[in-house]
Amino acid sequence: MQINFLGKNLHTPLVLASGVLGNNKAILERVWENGCGLPTMKSIGPAPREGHKNPTVIDLGNGLINAVGLPSPGYLNMEEEWQELSDRVFPITASIYGGSVEEFVQVAAFVSAKGPDFIELNISCPNSDQHGMVFGVNAQSSHDVVAAVKKVIHVPLIAKLTPAAPDIATIAKACEDAGADAICAINTAGPGMVIDIESRSPVLAFKKGGLSGPMIKPIAVRCVYDIFRSVSIPIIGLGGISTGKDAIEIIMAGATLVGIGTAVRYRGITVFDKVNKEISDWLAVHDTSMEEIRGAAHREA
Ligand code: DHB
8 A cells, every 4th residue: 555645655654653662763663564654753852851750651441641741862862863763764754842943943953964754843742831732722833833944954844733722724724834744633632631539649640641542533533624624735644543444534534644653552563554454455345545535524425
């Protein structure tokens, strides 16, 4: 199921969501070998950051709540990773974050020179007051950060959006107008909170966290549907996608590529091959193609 995405040939339409498996070459290569067309790295920040205290991730059965806290060695301290990745045979997206437009620009310029195939701007993390969602909930700040980063990078730019925005379609349009080459939606939902009633305290050390997995899939499908109506750049659809049928659903909402994150935990690293086969089987049974079903939910019967 080869697919061309912004000029790159990917061997499958599946993307590994950012943050799920870190930045080590061996693990990113393994997901690619297991049917992921485009692995995304964990977001890289402007300075070393430890992240939040444990517990940072809790499994709620129908998904996860997490507040990892954007741990990063900082963009200047990743020479080993870049060295390793320099002779890779697979494509990667480097995800980045910052606390200001200037920081985004600084990180983006440096990271772009390291040769990732795409750069994703994480303007949507719910777990830091300074570094994330604060950009992605506002059309003007989304526009400003995308426009500024676009000037200093040499690879296509993907804007990763949050479902916490009051109108995600407007944010997506602002990113497109500022020069974004693609939209990735959605990042984790919420933030939410889970309280353990026996200890009477929130289960996460950071108290609040982003929601992922099957419980957020209807939000993801609605967001991709809305974004598809407002932009003409391609969309990476994700949020609770676990099966081939889930992937078909978000493609019908308008996605070109489909991201998988939390399902790696539930179905293992072979989830990519499994979902690819489930998509192919469904398309074969229905005698159709990915191109034919993309955005199908928008067409009048
Ligand atoms: C982090 C958590 C998220 O849920 C997310 O969407 C992005 C980043 C984090 O805490 O590192």
